[in-house]
Amino acid sequence: MSPRVRRLTTTLSALVASGVLVLSAFTGSAGAAGTQAEKAAAGSITSITLTKNNADVKRIADYWSPAKLKRAQNNNPATPEVKPSGSGKASSAPVSPTPTGTASGGTAVKTATYSSRKSSSPVVSPVPPAKKQPTKNNLPRTVGKVFFKIGDKEYWCSASAVASKNHHLVATAGHCAFDPKRNQHADYWIFIPGYDQGRTPYGIYVGHSLNLHENFTAQGDYDYDYAFVTVHDGFVWKPGKTSNTYQMESVGSLEDNVGGQGLMVNRGVGLSVFAFGYPAAPNIDGSRPYDGQRMLWCDGRTYQTKAPTRLVEMGISLGCTFTGGASGGPWLIYYDPEQGVGYLNGVNSFAWDTDTDKKYDRISSPYFIQSTYVVYEYADRQRAF
Template sequence: MTPSLPLLAVAALVTGLLGAPGREVSPVGDVVEHVAGHASGTYWTPQRMARAVPIGLLGGLQKITTAGPGAPSVLPSVARAALPPAAEAVLAPAQAARRSTATTGTTRTTGATRTRQAAAMPPATTSGTRWGAGGSVTRTTGRVFLTLNGVDFSCSASAVHGANRDLVVTAGHCVKDGAGDWAENWTFVPGYDEGRQPYGAFPARRMFVAGPWSRSGNDDYDVGMVAVDDRDGRHLTDLVGGQPIAFDPPRSRRTYGFGFPADPPYDGERLLYCAGVPHGDPQGQTRDQGLRCNLTAGASGGPWLSGFDPVSGRGTLTSVSSFKYSNDHRTMYGPYFGSAVRDLYRTAERA
């Protein structure tokens, strides 16, 4: 397995064909599938969720490595030291509005109104801000809880549109430990917010990764897709909606990356985001794109949305949070959604 953090672009939308009822799904391309074992309905208690370890940040030679089987449970302080560049970055928009109004004054009504309106819009460039603008992204993004080698972990993920209406996209390392084990007790909690689970929890029924990830942990393919159980007969995207997904997208388009970082200074309880224009991998080791982003472990698998509308909270899924280099803690990398990810999607959405 490549020593990576599994931590933690628009093309035509792809819609696959729904398989006939009861028919086994035939993988499209190089896709590896796993039938998930169901977690006990009482496994993920609030206490167990609170104790789950965020996947990532262990020191590696060139990249920050994942906390996989056999890895020490203590995370290095150097990885935790990456803080937002300014205190304003961790404020919710409403808090930012209050601060802005207080510092600029309200002597002139029109000036104060403009200040409040400007502050209410979430920043279009940020490396770590709490998302407080609402919209679809607050429902479709959620936390993932899983067990690997007997250790409970947390990641992030997104509900996406698919033929089965039950599809979740996350990082490959949040589904399978590269060439190692598949995750157990895998559960998606959309709309998670400070312990609240407004739509309930959705356990995995079938899990999918690309062949190169399953065989060698190749970072270019660090994408996992999971078909989840319905809830009382209602499908996931019928309840929370889903973001569209695209493949072979143009590079260097403004992107918003969301997730639930759980390593300090964050605690995994709130949805945060980064936004900016991604760039290529300067190390030349992957085809991934890098986004300036201070989110920490636990943000793994969170959605990267291009063409994002902050008002509606909708965009197009074009990557997920994957890893950081150990010599650059302020840049998050995400895999490019090319033909291999398209094949992965076409298989998973019919499961």
């Protein structure tokens, strides 16, 4: 019997967080005010600008008011299935992207071995938080939730701050920024690092630009299921001058507040990794082990994904019971729990039921290669106004 696979996606109207590490995704409405899509780097990158001016930033911030965020975090999770294009079988009708084949230009990478070219692969060093107070339970401050809309529906995912020259960069799953099936990008995109039961200890960061590999946006190729999102300076909601009103108070740049994870590509498999996220969605049998209110983690050694479908041809896997909502959460190698930083080497993408007991027991990530770094580098050059 073929293993079942479910994309870790979450719907805010029925909030979803995947298992110990939640992978959720959401995309914004195409044609929304202030959005502009451009393709760069010889067609290998899709960059989508969400905010053109301060009015756009305020529009998105106002949408995610304290009352809205409170309602969102109390919603019940719902994780639609992805219908595989191969022999795998989804357990319900899909409303998320349905990949149909291998993207052109990706074949050489996918048929290659999981190499570890350390001498030639770029490395981005992590940046520990500037303030040295201990992190809660040694959990990374960089990890949090993203909330967004695709069309008229609200969703949430997991994500992490990444070290960058612009000090404003977030890494997440590609399906947490773009829906290739509907050809729609996420809008009203915000990131809340250190999210804990509705609290926003390090501020709220409005998305400026979504940056993805074109093989994902054009082909729905989940071997490129990652995104790097440039964000604006953060803010917190403070009580306004009248009752039941709030005003934005700036808290500065993302990296200055929480630090940033490093980045490594082409590292092979067999590495010790910590995967983080906010799982919340139920298993296939309907049981719901997580509520998505707290950051959770899995750890172990990575191994090569052996997928029964063409959804993932060059992925890496980790034994883990995360469910939907963990999508986009980071996979960190060489993790230092005292400082809460390591090197990003993957993101939560899929949850799998490999023993067909209707409970998820494996998660997978796209294998980070040179083109992953190219998308990161392009995103790092984006500057919020």
